[in-house]
Amino acid sequence: MSALSVTGVTKSYGRTPVLAGVDLHVPAGTTTALLGPSGCGKTTLLRIVAGFDDPDAGTVELGGRVVAGAGRPVPARRRGIGFVPQEGGLFPHLTVAGNVAFGLPRRLRRDRARVASLLELVGLDAALADRTPHQLSGGQQQRVALARALAPEPSLVLLDEPFSSLDASLREDTRRAVVAALRATGATAVLVTHDQAEALSTADQVAVLRGGVLAQLADPRTLYRDPRDLDVAAFVGEAVVLDGDAVGGRVASELGELVLGRACPDGPVRVLLRPEQLRLSAGPGPRARVCAVDFYGHDARVELELPSGRRVSARTEGGDLPLAGAEVSVAVTGTAVPFPVGTPSGAPCPSPAPAPA
Amino acid sequence: MLLAAAVAALALVPLGHIVVAAVGVGWDGITELVFRPRVAELLVNTVRLVGGAVVVCVVLGVGAAWLVERSAVPGRRVWHVLLVAPLAVPAFVTSYAWISLLPGFDTYGGALLVVSLSYAPFVYLPAVAAFRGLDPALEDTARGLGLSTWGVFRRVQLPQLRVAVLGGALLVALHVLAEFGALAMLRYPTFTTAVYDQYRATFNGPGATMLAGVLVLLCLVLLLAEIRLRGARGYARTGAGAARAVRPVRLGALTAPALLALAAVVALSVAVPLVSLVRWMATGTSAGLDVDTLATTTGTTLALAAAAAVVTTVFALPTGWLAVRRRGPVATLLERSTYLGSAVPAIVIALALVTVSIRLVPGLYQTVPVLLAAYAILFLPRAIVTVRAAVEQSPPLHDDVAASLGASAPARLWRVTLPLLAPGIGAGAALVFLAVVTELTATLLLAPTGTTTLATAFWSASSALEYGAAAPYAVVMVLLSAPATVLLSRDVSRDVLPAARRGPTP
Numbered sequence: 094m095s096a097l098s099v100t101g102v103t104k105s106y107g108r109t110p111v112l113a114g115v116d117l118h119v120p121a122g123t124t125t126a127l128l129g130p131s132g133c134g135k136t137t138l139l140r141i142v143a144g145f146d147d148p149d150a151g152t153v154e155l156g157g158r159v160v161a162g163a164g165r166p167v168p169a170r171r172r173g174i175g176f177v178p179q180e181g182g183l184f185p186h187l188t189v190a191g192n193v194a195f196g197l198p199r200r201l202r203r204d205r206a207r208v209a210s211l212l213e214l215v216g217l218d219a220a221l222a223d224r225t226p227h228q229l230s231g232g233q234q235q236r237v238a239l240a241r242a243l244a245p246e247p248s249l250v251l252l253d254e255p256f257s258s259l260d261a262s263l264r265e266d267t268r269r270a271v272v273a274a275l276r277a278t279g280a281t282a283v284l285v286t287h288d289q290a291e292a293l294s295t296a297d298q299v300a301v302l303r304g305g306v307l308a309q310l311a312d313p314r315t316l317y318r319d320p321r322d323l324d325v326a327a328f329v330g331e332a333v334v335l336d337g338d339a340v341g342g343r344v345a346s347e348l349g350e351l352v353l354g355r356a357c358p359d360g361p362v363r364v365l366l367r368p369e370q371l372r373l374s375a376g377p378g379p380r381a382r383v384c385a386v387d388f389y390g391h392d393a394r395v396e397l398e399l400p401s402g403r404r405v406s407a408r409t410e411g412g413d414l415p416l417a418g419a420e421v422s423v424a425v426t427g428t429a430v431p432f433p434v435g436t437p438s439g440a441p442c443p444s445p446a447p448a449p450a
Numbered sequence: 451m452l453l454a455a456a457v458a459a460l461a462l463v464p465l466g467h468i469v470v471a472a473v474g475v476g477w478d479g480i481t482e483l484v485f486r487p488r489v490a491e492l493l494v495n496t497v498r499l500v501g502g503a504v505v506v507c508v509v510l511g512v513g514a515a516w517l518v519e520r521s522a523v524p525g526r527r528v529w530h531v532l533l534v535a536p537l538a539v540p541a542f543v544t545s546y547a548w549i550s551l552l553p554g555f556d557t558y559g560g561a562l563l564v565v566s567l568s569y570a571p572f573v574y575l576p577a578v579a580a581f582r583g584l585d586p587a588l589e590d591t592a593r594g595l596g597l598s599t600w601g602v603f604r605r606v607q608l609p610q611l612r613v614a615v616l617g618g619a620l621l622v623a624l625h626v627l628a629e630f631g632a633l634a635m636l637r638y639p640t641f642t643t644a645v646y647d648q649y650r651a652t653f654n655g656p657g658a659t660m661l662a663g664v665l666v667l668l669c670l671v672l673l674l675a676e677i678r679l680r681g682a683r684g685y686a687r688t689g690a691g692a693a694r695a696v697r698p699v700r701l702g703a704l705t706a707p708a709l710l711a712l713a714a715v716v717a718l719s720v721a722v723p724l725v726s727l728v729r730w731m732a733t734g735t736s737a738g739l740d741v742d743t744l745a746t747t748t749g750t751t752l753a754l755a756a757a758a759a760v761v762t763t764v765f766a767l768p769t770g771w772l773a774v775r776r777r778g779p780v781a782t783l784l785e786r787s788t789y790l791g792s793a794v795p796a797i798v799i800a801l802a803l804v805t806v807s808i809r810l811v812p813g814l815y816q817t818v819p820v821l822l823a824a825y826a827i828l829f830l831p832r833a834i835v836t837v838r839a840a841v842e843q844s845p846p847l848h849d850d851v852a853a854s855l856g857a858s859a860p861a862r863l864w865r866v867t868l869p870l871l872a873p874g875i876g877a878g879a880a881l882v883f884l885a886v887v888t889e890l891t892a893t894l895l896l897a898p899t900g901t902t903t904l905a906t907a908f909w910s911a912s913s914a915l916e917y918g919a920a921a922p923y924a925v926v927m928v929l930l931s932a933p934a935t936v937l938l939s940r941d942v943s944r945d946v947l948p949a950a951r952r953g954p955t956p
Contacts (some may be wrong), residue, residue, distance in 0.1 A: 169853040175852035182847045186869040196855030196866075245856060410460045 095248045097142065097281060102151030104137055109182025111137045113305035114151070119249075119298075121156075124275060124282040126296035128289060128329070133302045135285045139251050142283065143176050144169030147225045148325040156248050164216075175242030180258045181234035183226035189237050190222040196245040196389040211240040214277060216270040219390040231259050232267040239271055243278055251276065256291060268295060289329045293317060301325050317367075319354070323432055326365050333366040333405040339431055346429075347399050348379050354428035364429040368394065371407035371423055373415060378422035381405075397423065456785045457504025460765075461827050469801035471659040483660040488644075492661075496640040496668070499633075500626045507622045508565035510715060511573025512615060516603065519581035522698040523708050529716070532578075534571050534939035536719040538931040541568035542631025542909070543924045544627045544719070547726035549635055550917040561638040565626050567943070573626065575620035575938065577806045580614035581607070586697075593599040599699050599723055611680035620676040627668055628795030630891040631909065641665040642826070642891075645797050649895070659805075662798040669793050704796055727924055734918030743907075744922050751903040755886035758825035759879040762833045765826050766878060770837030775846065799827050800895035811816035816898045824892040829885050833878035840874020888927050904930075 097119040097188050104112040109364040111134045119125045142153055144160065144167065152162025162168040166238075166261040170186050179445065193211050194202040201207060209219035215236040226234060235255050242250055245315050247422075255271065256264045272295055275282050292299045293313040301308040302314070309321045320326040325335060337344035337351070339362045344351045351364060382395040384404065393414055395407045407423070472480060517523045518530050536544070545564045549555045584607060592606045627642065634643045641661055648658035659895055768789055772781040792799075803824050807814045814820050844867060854864045890905040897906060904923045911920035 140850075143850070143854055145853070169850070169858045172854070173856075174854050178850055178851060182851045183865060184848055184851075184870075191851060195852065241851075241855070251854075253531075311754055 095281060097249055097283065098152075098153045098154040099138070099142065100154070100162075102138065102141060102148045103152065104134070104146070104149050106139060110142075111305055112148070115302070115305070115307050117300055117307060117310065119283060121281050122279045123297040124272070124284060124295060126292035127283060127285045127298045128299050129300055130328070131287060131289065134303050134305045135287075136253055138284065138302070139285050142249070143251055144172050153240055155269040173245070173248045175239075175245070175247035177235070177238045177242050177250065177252040177255050179254045180231070181226070181238040181255075183229075183234055183238060183241075185226055187225075188222065189224050189226070189229070192226065192445060193222075193240045194236055194305050195241060207244075212237075214243065215240045215274045215405065218327055230263070232263040235267050236270055236274075239274060240248065243274065243280065246278075249280065250280045252282065254287070257286070257288070264291075293329065299329075301328065303328075307334055313425040319430060320365070323363065323365065325431070331368050331370065331406060331408075333368055333407075335364050335366070335403075335405075335429075336434075337362060337364060339433075340414035344429065346356075346421055347403070348399055348425050349424055351429040353431045355430065357431040357433060361434040362431040363434055364431050366429050367427060368406045368408040370425055370427050371397075371405070371409075372426060373407055373409055373421045373423060376422055378424050380420055381421045381423050382419050383421060384418055386414055388414065397421070404422055451734065454781075454784045456574065457765045457769055457830070458787040458791075461788040461821065461830060463806060464791065464794050464799045464802035464827065465666065467806055468659060468663045470893060471725070471805075472490045474662055475656045475660065479656065480498075480660060480663075482917060483755075484664060489661070489664065492639060492641050492680035493664070495558075495638065496627065498735045499558070499565065499638070499640060500623050500668075502558075502562045503565045503569065503626045504594035504619050504622050505591075506562065507570045507573045508615060508619055510570045511618060512577050512608075512611065513711065513902060514570075514574050514687070514715065515581055516607075517708055517712060519578055520607075520699055522700045523705065523712070529712050531936070531939045532711075532720060533574055533715045534935055535716075536568055538935040539569050539720075539723050540631070540890070540905070540927060540931075541565060541625075541629055542905075543927065544568050544723045545635045545921065545922065546630035546908075546912050547723035550912075551722070551726050556637045558638065558820040559721055561636050562634055563718070564632050564636065565629060567715075568632065569622045569625050570715075570719070571680050571813075572621040573615060576618045577611055580611045584610055601822035606635055615681055618674055620672060623672050624669060624793055626797075627672075628797065628891070630795075630797055631905075631949050635912065641668070642795055642797050645801065646891075649797075649801060658801060662795075666794055668800055669795070673790070673793055678862065697908070700877065727921055727928070730917045731873070731925055738944070739922060742866070743752055743924070747902050747904055747907045747923065748926055749900060751887055753906075754821070754901075754903060755883045757818070757884045758822050758829070759883040761822050762826045762829050762882045763875055763879045766830055766833035766837045767875070769830075770834045771841055773834070773838050774841040774854055785834065787833060792828050792831050794827075796824070796828055796889070796891040799824050802893040803892075804895060816896065818898060821893065823880070824896050825886050825889065827891070828892060829882045832885065835872045836878035836881065837871070840871045840878075843874070844870035853942070880934065884931055887930050 097117070099115055099117040101111055103110070115134075115138060115140075117125070117127075127138065128214055129135045135306070141148050141161065149168050150162075155172060158167075160172050183189075185197065187195065188207045189212070190205070193208050197204075197207070205222070208222055211261050212219050212221065214291065217233060217236050217240070221229065221233065221237075226237070229237065229394055238255070239250075239252075253273070259267055268291065284292075284295060286295075288348060293316070296313060298308045298312050300315050303324065309316060311319075314326070316329055320329060323332065326334075327331045335346040335351075336346060337346040338360065338419050339353065339357050340359050342353050342356065344353060344362060344364055346364060348366075351366075353364070379399075381399050384396040384398050386396075387394040388411060388413055393409055393411050395409055395415065397405050397407060400406065439441045460493050476481065493499050514529075518526050523529070527932075541564065544567065548560065548564055552560075581723065588610075589606055592602045597605060627640075629640075630642045630646060633640055634646065637646075645658050645661045645665065648661055652658065690733060698710050744882055753945070769785055772783045804815070807820050848866050848870065849862055852866045857865060889903075890909055893903050893906050897903065902910075904927050907921045908923035908927070911917075911923070
């Protein structure tokens with residue numbers, strides 16, 4: 094398994110720039126999620142790494158070998174990359190076994206044991222080997238596609254929104270099976286997704302792609318708790334944003350005095366909280382009116398209106414829920430992340446130290 | 451790209467020939483040859499036959515499709531097969547069946563009956579496919595809004611059927627314009643039969659070419675009219691998920707009349723020709739059946755059809771590929787020119803190839819290659835449509851995946867692309883094969899001396915009023931066409947690729 098390094102990659106289709114200088118490093122044996130809204134260039138980046146497209150500028154290195162950028166690009170078939178497309182892309186004219194063995198050398202293609210062990214690796218019954226793709230469920234197709242990609246022992250596995258076409262119930266199981274198979278083979282993997290929960294729960298590090306550049310590359314916890322700017326913050330999860338003035342590491346806000354999670358110069362700031370940091374009670378404290386309650390069973394999302402008219406949400410346990418229209422008091426647990434007001438794109442305060450994963 | 455351009459150029463040879471000839475004759479010559487009473491008479495004949503046939507076919511086709519797809523008329527599956535069955539009987543055989551039974555059948559009414567019955571499936575099949583593609587939820591919604599069955603048909607179903615029915619009507623019109631055998635046998639003169647007579651009389655004078663020119667103009671007018679009428683509106687089922695089953699409309703007291711109408715159509719279009727054929731077959735065989743000649747002729751026909759199927763499919767591959775994988779104005783232009791080329795009646799194509807081969811490569815005149823070229827021009831769209839559908843079924847994604855698994859370009863072609871395209875290519879070739887088996891007009895003009903096919907042998911016998919001798923050839927043609935017709939009736943709403951179509955189900 095080898096590391097992937099992408100340096101300064103740009104790509105335009107006609108006059109439309111899609112990638113505007115992307116740098117990305119994926120350490121060997123880890124999984125990186127490429128997260129971004131539709132049209133942010135994540136699939137283009139994946140296709141460039143795979144060798145289906147060539148970058149306009151920049152280099153792609155795979156295990157220390159430059160495969161695109163210097164001289165003739167190495168064609169896809171010589172890169173040793175496993176590719177799992179959206180909806181699987183199984184060859185409809187081949188059986189499951191034929192699909193899995195497609196990339197193996199000719200003498201190994203009839204090796205039933207090999208196919209069986211690959212199917213087992215992705216959590217499938219070896220009895221499926223003689224089925225044709227259309228006899229499989231969507232989740233099974235995705236697993237076969239992964240087994241096919243892993244069969245030739247690739248140096249890197251690329252997964253293009255592999256779970257987006259699956260039902261919610263199937264998605265969790267398939268995702269776990271895929272992660273387990275990737276871990277078991279120690280594969281280096283890049284997973285493209287637009288689902289932030291999927292990115293946070295699957296990957297060792299998450300690369301947020303925005304407008305053709307890398308907005309932030311961090312491990313999931315850092316990304317969620319200490320995002321670089323408010324856009325990233327809102328993209329990776331629901332955000333509660335309040336205004337206030339920072340004085341000596343504290344901020345006076347509508348929800349009372351908040352402790353800042355990282356150093357920040359005194360002055361006007363916007364602070365970020367997550368909905369699960371808000372606790373509702375009938376006791377004393379800052380008041381808010383309940384606008385709506387979405388009950389999910391395991392928890393609930395309560396939409397609140399603060400006295401200033403600002404709306405924020407709180408995530409609470411599903412047990413004792415207020416009614417819409419009720420007055421509640423709000424307490425905040427944990428620290429808030431400050432973003433000084435006035436800097437153009439909400440540039441962050443310098444982090445004290447990279448947070449450990 | 452170059453290959454596709456060459457194919458398009460071949461398809462446009464007949465049109466080019468007409469234009470060149472028209473320029474050669476000059477405006478005065480054209481006025482003299484075209485603006486005369488005989489041409490006016492032909493124009494009236496042709497237009498009223500085409501118009502009548504389109505109206506009858508649309509009424510029969512849409513009505514029958516509604517009965518089979520949306521009403522509770524008994525025996526819907528059987529009716530469906532019987533309504534498609536006329537496709538297995540070439541129009542000139544139907545014509546022969548009628549005129550040999552009723553010698554006084556050579557009137558406008560007779561011609562209209564024969565062509566309408568022969569070509570009604572061209573409207574019926576797309577109408578059935580469109581009915582099956584309609585979302586029943588729309589009809590339920592309309593009923594919920596208080597519409598009657600007739601109101602649902604007129605305000606919901608008919609507008610959605612428009613594209614399919616227009617396409618079918620265009621096919622009927624083009625076929626009637628190009629119909630030669632059936633009308634010649636009924637002695638009903640149209641441009642096509644006149645071109646043939648002119649050609650026989652003066653071999654290849656400007657007279658024939660100019661008549662052909664008028665005929666081609668009529669075809670172009672039809673094509674343009676269809677494009678204008680069709681418009682750009684698309685209808686699609688909104689929302690995902692499988693369409694629910696349709697609850698058929700109960701006919702009640704109207705069941706008997708509906709059954710009677712269907713029975714009448716089937717009796718006229720299927721039963722009469724078959725009875726007549728069987729009768730003449732009996733007469734013919736009692737006089738002694740020449741099995742050797744029949745076998746040789748069948749052999750020649752099958753060989754020609756097989757060769758034409760291979761040639762046409764090979765020609766169709768580059769165009770079908772480009773149309774999907776390199777979408778753009780050039781690919782569209784190349785694809786459309788092959789369609790335009792084959793909208794030209796067979797008689798014109800044959801005439802053009804006769805002249806062009808004599809002028810440019812005299813050695814090729816009346817040889818198999820020229821005949822195959824004519825078949826290719828005539829039937830390219832059938833092959834292109836299926837190849838195109840097959841290419842659409844095999845997205846470039848599979849190529850990418852195979853590349854990432856280390857397969858080289860030739861290996862990808864061999865292990866992925868060809869297996870995926872094979873059913874489509876095969877279906878296209880089969881369609882061409884069957885069309886060639888019953889092709890009459892171009893074969894009459896272009897077949898090498900001494901080469902007879904089933905159609906031309908049938909033609910010469912029946913032209914000599916030897917109805918009994920003609921019958922066996924007709925029977926063989928019908929038997930050869932029957933399997934394809936059964937397949938067509940089954941696969942209306944699915945396409946020709948039932949296996950490849952079922953791709954990964956999400």
